[in-house]
Amino acid sequence: MAMLTVPPVVLAPLPRVSVEDGATRRSAFYGNLRRPLYPVIKSETVDPVRNPYAPGAGQRPPELAGRDRELQQFEIVLERVARGRPERSMVVTGLRGVGKTVLLNTFKSMAMQRLWGTGKIEARPEQSIRRSVAAALHMAIRELAPRHRAPERIEEFLGVLKAFAMRDPSAAKGTSHWSPAIDVPAGRGRADSGDLEIDLTELFVDAAAVATDLGVGIALFIDEMQDVQAPDVSALCAACHELSQSGGPLIVVGAGLPHLPSVLSASKSYSERLFRYARIDRLDREAADLALIAPAESEGVEFTPEALDALYEAADGYPYFVQAYGKVAWDLALRSPITADDIRVSAPEAEEELAVGFFGSRYERATPAERDYMHAMASIGDEPVATSDVADGLGRKPSSLSPARDSLIKKGLIYSAERGLIAFTVPHFGKFLRSQPV
Numbered sequence: 001m002a003m004l005t006v007p008p009v010v011l012a013p014l015p016r017v018s019v020e021d022g023a024t025r026r027s028a029f030y031g032n033l034r035r036p037l038y039p040v041i042k043s044e045t046v047d048p049v050r051n052p053y054a055p056g057a058g059q060r061p062p063e064l065a066g067r068d069r070e071l072q073q074f075e076i077v078l079e080r081v082a083r084g085r086p087e088r089s090m091v092v093t094g095l096r097g098v099g100k101t102v103l104l105n106t107f108k109s110m111a112m113q114r115l116w117g118t119g120k121i122e123a124r125p126e127q128s129i130r131r132s133v134a135a136a137l138h139m140a141i142r143e144l145a146p147r148h149r150a151p152e153r154i155e156e157f158l159g160v161l162k163a164f165a166m167r168d169p170s171a172a173k174g175t176s177h178w179s180p181a182i183d184v185p186a187g188r189g190r191a192d193s194g195d196l197e198i199d200l201t202e203l204f205v206d207a208a209a210v211a212t213d214l215g216v217g218i219a220l221f222i223d224e225m226q227d228v229q230a231p232d233v234s235a236l237c238a239a240c241h242e243l244s245q246s247g248g249p250l251i252v253v254g255a256g257l258p259h260l261p262s263v264l265s266a267s268k269s270y271s272e273r274l275f276r277y278a279r280i281d282r283l284d285r286e287a288a289d290l291a292l293i294a295p296a297e298s299e300g301v302e303f304t305p306e307a308l309d310a311l312y313e314a315a316d317g318y319p320y321f322v323q324a325y326g327k328v329a330w331d332l333a334l335r336s337p338i339t340a341d342d343i344r345v346s347a348p349e350a351e352e353e354l355a356v357g358f359f360g361s362r363y364e365r366a367t368p369a370e371r372d373y374m375h376a377m378a379s380i381g382d383e384p385v386a387t388s389d390v391a392d393g394l395g396r397k398p399s400s401l402s403p404a405r406d407s408l409i410k411k412g413l414i415y416s417a418e419r420g421l422i423a424f425t426v427p428h429f430g431k432f433l434r435s436q437p438v
């Protein structure tokens with residue numbers, strides 16, 4: 001029988017595409033697209049396809065500007081914990097859109113680079129942290145397991161982890177049949193008492209022991225930490241406290257709204273000694289400029305000094321706004337350098353996008369009574385305001401407004417700055433509300 005011979009497939013060499021050339025338009029590869037793309041792109045050098053800016057929740061910015069101090073601090077935390085030195089866990093706080101999630105994700109990458117086990121959760125007000133902590137530590141151990149020499153140690157820990165997860169009270173009530181995808185039998189007698197404080201402590205100690213075998217650590221990241229339920233906060237602090245005494249290499253790294261430190265200290269008075277607080281804020285002028293210039297530079301685009309002035313005035317250094325204004329300015333600019341005129345032309349569009357995506361989506365979550373409360377706050381001013389002044393403004397008794405205030409705090413729209421004072425968690429929210437019909 002004659003053999004079928006298949007002729008070798010000869011692949012034509014791919015055309016060389018370089019970014020400097022404007023890969024999307026000038027290379028032969030995209031030559032056929034040139035005409036349809038031109039009317040959309042309009043400009044030759046400021047190409048919307050290569051727009052580097054990234055406004056969005058947790059979106060990794062093209063340049064993480066102005067956070068060197070926090071990164072250095074975390075580097076030291078990692079090093080000290082790995083060496084078994086006493087060290088406090090870190091908690092990052094700040095307003096909405098200031099870059100907490102992005103910083104937490106960067107910390108996570110730093111820990112992973114050191115071959116630590118890592119896991120991350122996002123706290124929710126209506127949920128106990130038991131399951132999510134179990135899932136996050138499961139991830140962390142999966143990262144470490146392939147390097148561990150004694151598989152039975154890993155299995156033993158997974159048994160404890162499974163028992164811990166299965167003590168979820170909602171699962172016991174039959175409201176859920178969730179059980180972790182861990183294919184070892186659940187252990188007995190460790191981390192399964194049903195008391196979260198005891199269980200979390202035992203789980204952390206055991207997880208830390210696995211990491212110790214490898215000479216690394218485990219980092220558990222908790223975003224929106226202010227939403228952890230009160231009993232769980234207390235259990236978490238107690239577990240961290242225990243761990244800090246035993247020197248186990250496991251740290252909890254949190255991020256949350258500015259009132260998070262008071263949430264933690266209301267739960268355990270020693271929490272201030274447990275966590276190192278890093279408040280992050282708007283970027284200063286130099287950092288805000290860097291956040292815009294550095295990504296543009298890699299695309300061969302520049303800004304005039306006046307454009308940077310106008311952008312700083314518009315974005316006020318808030319990272320989310322820096323990305324939002326930068327993105328629209330880039331899309332509408334015809335050529336490099338981007339000028340103050342480009343900013344003037346593009347600002348209304350950026351504001352419109354922010355009004356819908358950043359402010360509007362949050363405003364929508366408030367009930368009519370909560371909206372009245374926020375409008376009253378906004379009419380007083382942009383600084384933290386006294387709750388008694390809000391009540392006066394609405395012609396009501398302060399006590400009758402407590403439900404609206406408390407639920408706004410729960411929804412993360414306002415926070416209690418200090419006793420008797422409240423403020424918006426969203427930067428420029430007062431200005432936005434004043435521009436809305438009451």
Ligand SMILES: Nc1ncnc2c1ncn2[C@@H]1O[C@H](COP(=O)(O)OP(=O)(O)OP(=O)(O)O)[C@@H](O)[C@H]1O
Pocket residue numbers: 054055056057058059060061062063064065066067094095096097098099100101102103291319320321322323
């Ligand atoms: N250091 C930075 N430099 C430049 N841009 C940044 C920086 N940090 C964050 N951003 C940008 O700001 C935006 C918001 O970041 P992020 O979601 O991390 O904020 P957040 O504080 O977690 O907000 P929220 O409280 O709403 O969760 C993202 O678009 C991100 O790219």
Ligand SMILES: [Mg+2]
Pocket residue numbers: 057058100101102223
């Ligand atoms: Mg966030």
